[in-house]
Amino acid sequence: MLPTGLTIAGSDSCGGAGIQADIKTFSALGVYGMSAITAITAQNTQGVTDIRELDTAIIRAQIDAIYTDISVGAVKIGMLSSTEIIQTVAEGLKSHQAHNIVLDPVMISKSGSHLLRPDAVTALKSHLIPLARVVTPNLHEAAELVGFAVDDYKKMEEAARRIHAMGAGHVVVKGGHLSGAACDVVFDGYTFNYLENERIDTKHTHGTGCTFSSAIAAGLAQKMSLDESIRRAKVFITMAIRHGFDLGHGVGPTHHFYDFYRS
Numbered sequence: 001m002l003p004t005g006l007t008i009a010g011s012d013s014c015g016g017a018g019i020q021a022d023i024k025t026f027s028a029l030g031v032y033g034m035s036a037i038t039a040i041t042a043q044n045t046q047g048v049t050d051i052r053e054l055d056t057a058i059i060r061a062q063i064d065a066i067y068t069d070i071s072v073g074a075v076k077i078g079m080l081s082s083t084e085i086i087q088t089v090a091e092g093l094k095s096h097q098a099h100n101i102v103l104d105p106v107m108i109s110k111s112g113s114h115l116l117r118p119d120a121v122t123a124l125k126s127h128l129i130p131l132a133r134v135v136t137p138n139l140h141e142a143a144e145l146v147g148f149a150v151d152d153y154k155k156m157e158e159a160a161r162r163i164h165a166m167g168a169g170h171v172v173v174k175g176g177h178l179s180g181a182a183c184d185v186v187f188d189g190y191t192f193n194y195l196e197n198e199r200i201d202t203k204h205t206h207g208t209g210c211t212f213s214s215a216i217a218a219g220l221a222q223k224m225s226l227d228e229s230i231r232r233a234k235v236f237i238t239m240a241i242r243h244g245f246d247l248g249h250g251v252g253p254t255h256h257f258y259d260f261y262r263s
Ligand SMILES: Nc1ncnc2c1ncn2[C@@H]1O[C@H](COP(=O)(O)OP(=O)(O)OP(=O)(O)O)[C@@H](O)[C@H]1O
Pocket: 017, 106, 109, 110, 137, 138, 139, 174, 175, 176, 177, 182, 183, 184, 197, 198, 199, 200, 201, 202, 205, 206, 207, 208, 209, 210, 212, 234, 237, 238, 241
């Protein structure tokens, strides 16, 4: 039986982020990928031109269709767009006693479009963070969650502590937007660990957060420990960024190896 992963996220028409990045990551890591789509974005490497949120009934129906039939090893949550969608997803996951939930609190695309309505941050904190085994905010998302600027390692630690107190199991505050090494702060409620890799000099980083969080979910689906899943995800995202390429005319995508193990 193959390990299974579910992504609950938005569709990115150019395939670099969102549902498409998640499914490619699951496949590259040997996990069978499934999806519940929350919103459809018209998007390319230069930006997001339109967004349609799906109605909550079809979002809930996708989640129910999967859980009433299939055993789900891990869930990755990405773009949720609105308070109503957050509530629907939280209720759906609770009713099926979903486990191994990796929450990437997607808020704004690299190109600057809102993928979460600003008034939905409160719902994210109260309904979904408490369900998550791990939450993976970038610096901006961490700042929105805790209410102060997160721009150095001390503040990343403080933000991780506060997000953990909101009910998350582990917190990974990603330092992809700092300068210097690409270093993320991992907090398990007791100790801080720093996950560091060289910064790759490229502009082609569309979908890095999606790829990283779905790689963590893939590890959990494969019954790796959370620590091991996070460490392998860091190796995977670093390699995927190294092989990012100039698709289109803007910020190109990371490259998700068809077979990570043979690359
Ligand atoms: N240029 C880079 N070189 C190496 N690693 C990087 C680089 N940029 C980001 N990373 C790593 O990629 C992972 C994702 O981090 P990032 O901060 O880019 O997420 P994000 O902003 O949520 O992504 P997205 O904007 O796609 O949602 C982290 O482990 C981060 O350290």
